[in-house]
Amino acid sequence: MVTLNSKIPQGPLSEKWTKYKADQKLVNPANKRKLDVIVVGTGLAGASAAASLGALGFNVKIFCISDSPRRAHSIAAQGGVNAAKNYPNDGDSIGRLFYDTIKGGDYRAREANVYRLAEVSNNIIDQCVAQGVPFARDYAGMLDNRSFGGAQVSRTFYAKGQTGQQLLLGAYSALSKEIKAGTVKMYERKEMMDVVLVDGKARGIITRDLQTGKLERWFGHAVVVATGGYGNVYFLSTNAMNSNGSAAWQCYKKGACFANPCYVQIHPTCIPVHGDYQSKLTLMSESLRNDGRIWVPKNIEDSVAIREGRLKPTDIAEENRDYYLERRYPAFGNLVPRDIASRAAKERCDAGYGVGTGQAVYLDFSSAIKRLGKDKVEARYGNLFQMYEKITAQNPYETPMMIYPAVHYTMGGLWVDYELQTTVEGLFAAGEANFSDHGANRLGASALMQGLADGYFVLPYTIQNYLSSEIYSQPIPTTVPEFDAAEKAVAEKIEKLMSIKGTKSVDTFQKELGHIMWNKVGMGRTAQGLQEAIPMLKALKEDFWANVRITGDTNSMNPELEKALRLSDHIELAQLMAKDALHREESCGGHFREEHQTEEGEAKRNDEQFMYVAAWEYQGEGVEPQLHKEELNYEFIKVQQRNYK
Amino acid sequence: MNLTLKIWRQENARAKGRFETYKVENISPDCSFLEMLDILNEQLVDKLSHPVCFDNDCREGICGMCGLYINGRPHGPDDGVTTCQLHMRRFKDGDTIVIEPWRARPFPVIRDLVVDRTAFDKIIQEGGYVSVTTGGVPDGNAIPIPKKNADEAMDAAACIGCGACVAACKNASAMLFVSAKVSQLALLPQGRPEAARRVQAMVAKMDELGFGNCTNTYACEAECPKQIKRSNIARMNREFLCAKVCSEE
CATH class of the missing domain: 1.10.1060.10 (Alpha-helical ferredoxin)
Incomplete structure (x- = not known):
C-alpha cells in the first residue's frame, strides 16, 4: 500500500522553491551521460522536459504517437500563456497570480506547487522570447498583454490566436536542437503500452510501433509521462482525435495513484454539437470573452421563435436580451472563470432559453464592433472568426456566434509530489497528465504555463534529486523477466481484442461511452445519475470485450486497433471518474453536484469533509480501488467561498 | 448527399498502389470531409475490410497532421483551409471525389493516404x-x-x-x-x-x-x-x- 508524501519543503511559501533548489542533490556532468531518461509525449511538457534534460547532458529518449513531435495537441491552444510580469503596471505580482490560480481552482490545489508555478511563470516568457517565439508586441516593440477569465489584471501573453502553436514550436525547436546534438533520440509513431517496473522502480516502457505493429522494449533510469489529459473519454471534446489517457492509465495499473479523476473542465465557448456523425468539438478561444458579450433572449417566446427559425438574433431588441453573466456576476461579467460560465449557459438552456438546437447561447460582437470598429475586431480575432465561419457557414461580423460548453481539459491526473514524482519510484508525470496545479478548475492561459513550467523549470531540477541516487545503477538489459512479462501482457491483450470478432465497431462503443459520461458525469452531476452510470459503464465494458469488431491486422498500420486499445483503457478510467465524482459529496470547480449548491445556484464546497486530494490506488482487476487522502492545508491563503460577483 | 469516392489504397511503402471505388450515402452537408471518411470507414469495418488509413489529429486546422490530395488539389477545393476544415457543403450531390496521398519522393507512402x-x-x-x-x-x-x-x-x-x-x-x-x-x-x-x-x-x-x-x-x-x-x-x-x-x- 502506498503512502502519500507530498515532500513539500519547509519554510515560508515564497522561499520553498529556492530552498529546495539549494538543498537538492545534483548529478555531475560525467554521470549525467550515463543516465537514461525516457520521456513519453512531445507536447509542451514533454518536449520542453526532453530538450532541457538533453541540454543538461542526460541521455534522453522521447516518444510520440504522431508522425512528428510538432503535432502534439498543445499546438491547438489559442488564447495565451499567463505570467506575473506586471508589464502593464496594473497591480500584478507572483502573489496575485498564485492567489488567482488557487481561487480559480476552488481551493483544491496544493499551495506550494501553485506558488512555484507563479514564480517560474516569468522565466517561461523570457525563455520563449529567447527562442524566437513571435509574441504580439505593441508599437514600442514591447510585449503585449490581454486579460483572461478569472483575473482582474492583464497578464496573458499571446501570439495571435495561435499561442499554443508558437510555444509548442518553440519547445519543438529546442528539442530539434538537442536531437541534432545527439543528446535526445526521437521516436515517432510509437505508442506507450505499458511501464515496466523492476524492483518497484520504473525502469522502462513497452511501445507499439504504429506503422509495423511491433512491440518494443526501452530502458530508462527514470520515466517521465507527459501524455496529456483524458478528455476524450467523453468522445466529443475539444481534444485532438488521438489524445488519450492510456499511458497514464497504464501507470495507474502499475501502482501510480490517480488523483481527482472527476475534475474535468467544461469550456464555455465551443461551437455547439450539430449532428451525430460529428467527431470532435471546436473551441473558440476564451479571449473572445474580452470583447464578446454572452446572451440569450429574455423572453422564452423569443427563444422558441429563434429555434423555429421565425426570428433572427439581430431581431431581438437590446432590452429583450439577457446578458446573464453580466447580470449575475457584475464584477467579472463575461470574464468569469470557465466552470462558472459553462454552468450559467447550461442553466439558461435547461430553463428553455437556449438558441440554435436549444443547446446554444449567443456570443455577440456587435457592441465591440460599434465601439472599436470592424478593423480592430478583425485584427484581434480575425482568425477565430474565420475559423467559425468555415465550420458553421455563418459570418460572426453580421450575426452573433453560437456557443455551448464542451469538455476541454482534465485537472485530474496522476498524483505527483512536489518533485512531480508519482507514487511509483522513478516514474514522473508532467503537464496535463499530472493533477498538481489547477485544483478543481483551471484558469484560462494556465495550461501552457503549467506545461512549460514543469518541463523547462521544475522537472530538470527535481528529477536530478532522484537520479543522483541512480548513478550506481547499471542499465538494465531489456531481456530481464520484468520486460518479458510486460510485453507478453500487451501482446495477449492485443490478441484477445482481435479475436473477439464481434459485431459493433469501436466508434459505436466510443460514442456510447461518451453519451453515458456527458449525461451522467458531465456538467451537472447527481448521486442518482452517478449511481446509474456505474453499472452502465460496467455493462459497457463487458459488451466491449464481448462484441467489439476490429478489422485489419496487427502487423501494419491499423487505426481501428489503436482506437480499441485506447478505448479499453478509457472505459476503465470512466469507471474511476464516476466513482470519484460520487464519493465527492460537494461541488467545487469543474465538479458540480446538483445536490450541493447555494440558493443562487453557485457551487457549494464542503471544506470540512472534502478539503483533500483524492488519490486512488489500483488494487487489481475487479477489485475496488483504495482511496488515499492528501489533506490540503492552506497556511498562507484565507479560504473563502469563491465569489466573482 | 450521395457520393462516389476514388481512393488510393496501398498496403505499405513497397506495395503497388491502386484506386478503389467506394460509395457513401446520406452525407450531411455540415459534415466535415474527414467525418465523411469516418463514415466510409464504419462501412468498411461493417464489411470486415481494412479501413482507409489517413493521418489526422486536431481536426481544427492547426496540427498539420492531415493532408489529402482531393480532386487534384492539396487540401481540396477551398483556399486557406486544411483537409479537416473542409466541409461537404463544398461538394454537390452525385459528385465523384478523387482522394490521393501527397505525392513527392521525399514523402514515401506508409499506407493508403498516410505519408512519411x-x-x-x-x-x-x-x-x-x-x-x-x-x-x-x-x-x-x-x-x-x-x-x-x-x-x-x-x-x-x-x-x-x-x-x-x-x-x-x-x-x-x-x-x-x-x-x-x-x-x-x-x-x-x-x-x-x-x-x-x-x-x-x-x-x-x-x-x-x-x-x-x-x-x-x-x-x-x-x-x-x-x-x-x-x-x-x-x-x-x-x-x-x-x-x-x-x-x-
Whole structure:
C-alpha cells in the first residue's frame, strides 16, 4: 500500500522553491551521460522536459504517437500563456497570480506547487522570447498583454490566436536542437503500452510501433509521462482525435495513484454539437470573452421563435436580451472563470432559453464592433472568426456566434509530489497528465504555463534529486523477466481484442461511452445519475470485450486497433471518474453536484469533509480501488467561498 | 448527399498502389470531409475490410497532421483551409471525389493516404531554432522588436508543416516550408547571430533529402492552408546569397 508524501519543503511559501533548489542533490556532468531518461509525449511538457534534460547532458529518449513531435495537441491552444510580469503596471505580482490560480481552482490545489508555478511563470516568457517565439508586441516593440477569465489584471501573453502553436514550436525547436546534438533520440509513431517496473522502480516502457505493429522494449533510469489529459473519454471534446489517457492509465495499473479523476473542465465557448456523425468539438478561444458579450433572449417566446427559425438574433431588441453573466456576476461579467460560465449557459438552456438546437447561447460582437470598429475586431480575432465561419457557414461580423460548453481539459491526473514524482519510484508525470496545479478548475492561459513550467523549470531540477541516487545503477538489459512479462501482457491483450470478432465497431462503443459520461458525469452531476452510470459503464465494458469488431491486422498500420486499445483503457478510467465524482459529496470547480449548491445556484464546497486530494490506488482487476487522502492545508491563503460577483 | 469516392489504397511503402471505388450515402452537408471518411470507414469495418488509413489529429486546422490530395488539389477545393476544415457543403450531390496521398519522393507512402514527412523534421534539426538552452536568458522585454517585424515573423511562423507546398509543387520543392522558418528567425534579433549558418545548413539538408528546386510557379503559396507568402522564399534567397557572399563560415 502506498503512502502519500507530498515532500513539500519547509519554510515560508515564497522561499520553498529556492530552498529546495539549494538543498537538492545534483548529478555531475560525467554521470549525467550515463543516465537514461525516457520521456513519453512531445507536447509542451514533454518536449520542453526532453530538450532541457538533453541540454543538461542526460541521455534522453522521447516518444510520440504522431508522425512528428510538432503535432502534439498543445499546438491547438489559442488564447495565451499567463505570467506575473506586471508589464502593464496594473497591480500584478507572483502573489496575485498564485492567489488567482488557487481561487480559480476552488481551493483544491496544493499551495506550494501553485506558488512555484507563479514564480517560474516569468522565466517561461523570457525563455520563449529567447527562442524566437513571435509574441504580439505593441508599437514600442514591447510585449503585449490581454486579460483572461478569472483575473482582474492583464497578464496573458499571446501570439495571435495561435499561442499554443508558437510555444509548442518553440519547445519543438529546442528539442530539434538537442536531437541534432545527439543528446535526445526521437521516436515517432510509437505508442506507450505499458511501464515496466523492476524492483518497484520504473525502469522502462513497452511501445507499439504504429506503422509495423511491433512491440518494443526501452530502458530508462527514470520515466517521465507527459501524455496529456483524458478528455476524450467523453468522445466529443475539444481534444485532438488521438489524445488519450492510456499511458497514464497504464501507470495507474502499475501502482501510480490517480488523483481527482472527476475534475474535468467544461469550456464555455465551443461551437455547439450539430449532428451525430460529428467527431470532435471546436473551441473558440476564451479571449473572445474580452470583447464578446454572452446572451440569450429574455423572453422564452423569443427563444422558441429563434429555434423555429421565425426570428433572427439581430431581431431581438437590446432590452429583450439577457446578458446573464453580466447580470449575475457584475464584477467579472463575461470574464468569469470557465466552470462558472459553462454552468450559467447550461442553466439558461435547461430553463428553455437556449438558441440554435436549444443547446446554444449567443456570443455577440456587435457592441465591440460599434465601439472599436470592424478593423480592430478583425485584427484581434480575425482568425477565430474565420475559423467559425468555415465550420458553421455563418459570418460572426453580421450575426452573433453560437456557443455551448464542451469538455476541454482534465485537472485530474496522476498524483505527483512536489518533485512531480508519482507514487511509483522513478516514474514522473508532467503537464496535463499530472493533477498538481489547477485544483478543481483551471484558469484560462494556465495550461501552457503549467506545461512549460514543469518541463523547462521544475522537472530538470527535481528529477536530478532522484537520479543522483541512480548513478550506481547499471542499465538494465531489456531481456530481464520484468520486460518479458510486460510485453507478453500487451501482446495477449492485443490478441484477445482481435479475436473477439464481434459485431459493433469501436466508434459505436466510443460514442456510447461518451453519451453515458456527458449525461451522467458531465456538467451537472447527481448521486442518482452517478449511481446509474456505474453499472452502465460496467455493462459497457463487458459488451466491449464481448462484441467489439476490429478489422485489419496487427502487423501494419491499423487505426481501428489503436482506437480499441485506447478505448479499453478509457472505459476503465470512466469507471474511476464516476466513482470519484460520487464519493465527492460537494461541488467545487469543474465538479458540480446538483445536490450541493447555494440558493443562487453557485457551487457549494464542503471544506470540512472534502478539503483533500483524492488519490486512488489500483488494487487489481475487479477489485475496488483504495482511496488515499492528501489533506490540503492552506497556511498562507484565507479560504473563502469563491465569489466573482 | 450521395457520393462516389476514388481512393488510393496501398498496403505499405513497397506495395503497388491502386484506386478503389467506394460509395457513401446520406452525407450531411455540415459534415466535415474527414467525418465523411469516418463514415466510409464504419462501412468498411461493417464489411470486415481494412479501413482507409489517413493521418489526422486536431481536426481544427492547426496540427498539420492531415493532408489529402482531393480532386487534384492539396487540401481540396477551398483556399486557406486544411483537409479537416473542409466541409461537404463544398461538394454537390452525385459528385465523384478523387482522394490521393501527397505525392513527392521525399514523402514515401506508409499506407493508403498516410505519408512519411519526417524529412521536414530533419530539415528543422539542421538549424530551425535559436541555439539557446533552458535558463540564463534576458528579460522578455530586454530587446524591443518593432511590431512590424514581430507581426511578419508571426505570419511566417504560422506554418503548420503539413507538406501541402511540397505536394503542390511540380518539383516537390520544400522552399516555402524552409523559407517560413528561415524568415521567422531572420526577422527577429534573437535569430540573427546564427542566420548565415542556419540558412545554409537548412538548404543543404533540403537538397540532400531530395526536395526539388523552386521554379517560381507559386503553386505552394496558392495551396498553402495557412497562406504563407512567397515573399518568404525571396527573403530566404537573399539570406542564402548574403550568407554565401559575406559569411566566414
